[in-house]
Amino acid sequence: MKKKIIVIGIIISVLLIGIVSASLLDFFGKITGSVEVKGPVFYAAPGKVLLVNEEPSTYATYEARDGNAIVFWTEENLGGIDFNYIPKVDLYIRAKVNNATPSKPLELIFGYSDTSGIMIDICSLNMDISTEELDDYYISCDGLSIPQDVDEFYYKMQGKGSQDIEYEISTENTKVEIIGVVE
Amino acid sequence: MKKQIITTKIRKLLISISLTIAIIFSLLSMATSVSADRVIDNIEGIYIEDFVAGSTAQANFSYSYLRDRPENPDDSPLIFRINITSSDDENFPVWKGDFEVSGFIKRYILFGLIPVGEEHFTCNEQEPQTIIHPLGNETVNVKNGTFYCFDPEGNLDFGDFNAYDEVFLNIKSHPALWPGEYGLSVELYYLTDTYSPIVNILDKFYFDRYFRDGSYVDFEVEIIDVNLNDYWAKIITPNKNFSFAKQEKQGYENIYEFFQTIPNDIIEGDFEVLVTAVDDFGNNATDNITIKIDLTPPTIELLSPEEGKVYSEILPIELNITDEKSGVNKTSVKFRLREIANGTICPETGVPIGNYSCVNTGWLNIEFDEITETFTKQLNTTEYNLSSGEYWFDARAEDILGNLAYLE
Numbered sequence: 121m122k123k124k125i126i127v128i129g130i131i132i133s134v135l136l137i138g139i140v141s142a143s144l145l146d147f148f149g150k151i152t153g154s155v156e157v158k159g160p161v162f163y164a165a166p167g168k169v170l171l172v173n174e175e176p177s178t179y180a181t182y183e184a185r186d187g188n189a190i191v192f193w194t195e196e197n198l199g200g201i202d203f204n205y206i207p208k209v210d211l212y213i214r215a216k217v218n219n220a221t222p223s224k225p226l227e228l229i230f231g232y233s234d235t236s237g238i239m240i241d242i243c244s245l246n247m248d249i250s251t252e253e254l255d256d257y258y259i260s261c262d263g264l265s266i267p268q269d270v271d272e273f274y275y276k277m278q279g280k281g282s283q284d285i286e287y288e289i290s291t292e293n294t295k296v297e298i299i300g301v302v303e
Numbered sequence: 304m305k306k307q308i309i310t311t312k313i314r315k316l317l318i319s320i321s322l323t324i325a326i327i328f329s330l331l332s333m334a335t336s337v338s339a340d341r342v343i344d345n346i347e348g349i350y351i352e353d354f355v356a357g358s359t360a361q362a363n364f365s366y367s368y369l370r371d372r373p374e375n376p377d378d379s380p381l382i383f384r385i386n387i388t389s390s391d392d393e394n395f396p397v398w399k400g401d402f403e404v405s406g407f408i409k410r411y412i413l414f415g416l417i418p419v420g421e422e423h424f425t426c427n428e429q430e431p432q433t434i435i436h437p438l439g440n441e442t443v444n445v446k447n448g449t450f451y452c453f454d455p456e457g458n459l460d461f462g463d464f465n466a467y468d469e470v471f472l473n474i475k476s477h478p479a480l481w482p483g484e485y486g487l488s489v490e491l492y493y494l495t496d497t498y499s500p501i502v503n504i505l506d507k508f509y510f511d512r513y514f515r516d517g518s519y520v521d522f523e524v525e526i527i528d529v530n531l532n533d534y535w536a537k538i539i540t541p542n543k544n545f546s547f548a549k550q551e552k553q554g555y556e557n558i559y560e561f562f563q564t565i566p567n568d569i570i571e572g573d574f575e576v577l578v579t580a581v582d583d584f585g586n587n588a589t590d591n592i593t594i595k596i597d598l599t600p601p602t603i604e605l606l607s608p609e610e611g612k613v614y615s616e617i618l619p620i621e622l623n624i625t626d627e628k629s630g631v632n633k634t635s636v637k638f639r640l641r642e643i644a645n646g647t648i649c650p651e652t653g654v655p656i657g658n659y660s661c662v663n664t665g666w667l668n669i670e671f672d673e674i675t676e677t678f679t680k681q682l683n684t685t686e687y688n689l690s691s692g693e694y695w696f697d698a699r700a701e702d703i704l705g706n707l708a709y710l711e
Contacts, residue, residue: 148341148342148343148491148492148493149341149342149343149346149366149490149491150488150489150490150491151346151348151349151364151366151488151489151490152349152486152487152488152489153348153349153350153351153362153364153486153487153488154390154484154485154486154487155351155352155353155354155360155362155484155485155487156353156483156484156485157353157354157355157356157476157480157481157482157483157484157485158353158354158355158356158482159355159356159482160355160356160357160358160478161355172357172478173355173357173358173478198478201477201478201479202479203479204395204398204479204481205394205395205481267479270479298356298482299482300482301395301481301482301483
């Protein structure tokens with residue numbers, strides 16, 4: 121960091137020499153820096169809420185049998201924002217299944233609804249739940265298209281096993297991270 | 304390890320050379336600097352931690368604005384231009400709405416030891432937008448990712464002190480922001496004052512009258528300019544210009560007094576009084592008024608008594624006195640009769656001439672007749688002990704400025 125400041129100092133000194141007042145609005149000093157912006161993180165939280173960049177302080181568990189989905193929604197309407205990239209996401213879930221032998225598929229879907237209420241999947245993958253105690257799972261997923269007109273995000277979990285299979289999902293460590301861009 | 308040491312040495316050498324060049328250029332620049340380029344010192348930052356899209360990050364930087372530097376005038380506006388660029392500008396450029404920026408300054412004096420307050424400013428990426436400041440308003444085009452931040456009342460300096468500013472930026476990003484590296488730059492801007500001073504001679508009616516040499520002239524002028532540098536007033540004549548003394552009017556803002564006793568080498572005529580004000584940026588403005596100089600005395604025409612005519616008892620006196628410029632001072636018109644004895648006019652003091660005494664009425668008032676518009680008097684010769692003989696009649700009149708005429 122110290123080296124960076126020294127270099128900046130030199131740049132500024134040189135700039136100051138060359139600038140001559142010529143117009144109404146003129147600049148006389150320049151300070152620079154850089155920053156790495158990471159993609160947003162969507163945290164599952166009690167109340168089936170999806171918090172944006174805000175890690176919840178309390179947790180809850182939800183049960184789902186096949187055919188019943190658990191869906192976490194963002195609370196705030198984004199009003200139709202447009203992305204300019206196809207997101208690459210990491211899907212995290214803390215879950216267990218009542219019969220883990222063999223492991224049971226749980227479909228994880230990250231998507232959004234647009235301002236007209238249409239739900240569009242950004243990506244979806246099946247995660248094999250292989251524990252009968254709560255455990256953390258994660259999987260990377262490439263988005264399919266550039267999200268457009270986004271109003272709300274959702275993170276949906278849907279069992280793919282038989283009727284007697286019961287999943288339990290904890291909001292602890294259940295989240296979606298946009299980690300980059302699908303090239 | 305050896306290679307690393309050499310690399311470090313070369314880097315240090317390069318930095319030293321660069322610093323030396325920069326210092327030499329800076330010194331040269333300071334020595335010859337007459338422009339309005341400002342300079343900030345002790346720059347630190349920008350410090351900003353990586354953050355996630357959709358959240359608000361805080362960035363900060365600091366600098367000193369040293370008023371002792373000749374480049375740094377007072378009342379420099381506080382304007383930042385913040386530019387946020389994507390490292391992949393081709394594929395993922397920054398668009399308007401990707402960021403929201405606001406901030407505040409913590410200002411210190413005395414080498415950053417004493418806090419003197421906080422100053423909040425707003426940042427706007429609206430295209431176009433107008434920078435508003437008492438120095439002037441400037442409409443600027445704003446590229447994507449660019450924010451202009453300013454406080455219309457904010458200045459870089461703090462009275463007689465060097466100011467040390469810690470600037471904090473709150474940068475809120477859009478959740479849909481492309482995740483990647485962004486460059487952040489802050490440029491300090493100044494407005495060049497292109498506004499001319501406002502100059503208004505306040506009591507122009509004062510110059511409806513005439514003046515002459517010896518007249519004391521004083522008038523007030525309103526001069527408005529946040530960077531007023533100098534002001535003056537002159538009477539412009541073909542031969543010579545005459546300057547006025549000046550001072551700020553105590554207890555009044557933007558009011559200046561000019562005063563002068565008109566010197567005796569002024570000539571007659573109508574001349575321009577030119578009031579000029581100039582600000583620190585060379586903008587100037589003037590206001591003018593005509594001053595009328597009257598050095599001509601009234602014209603006295605004797606209507607009565609007639610030359611050589613004999614009068615008895617009542618001597619009718621009538622004078623037609625005119626003054627085209629300042630006008631006749633009606634109370635100044637006088638006449639007198641002096642006896643001519645032995646061919647000599649009785650002296651003004653009326654003392655005897657040789658063995659003879661003589662009559663001198665002294666200067667007598669004569670009234671203005673509103674009907675005839677002449678100065679008339681029926682002089683009773685007995686009343687003034689005017690015996691038969693020859694008398695020398697003379698008259699005098701002044702205009703209201705005191706320009707004196709004699710009829711002899």
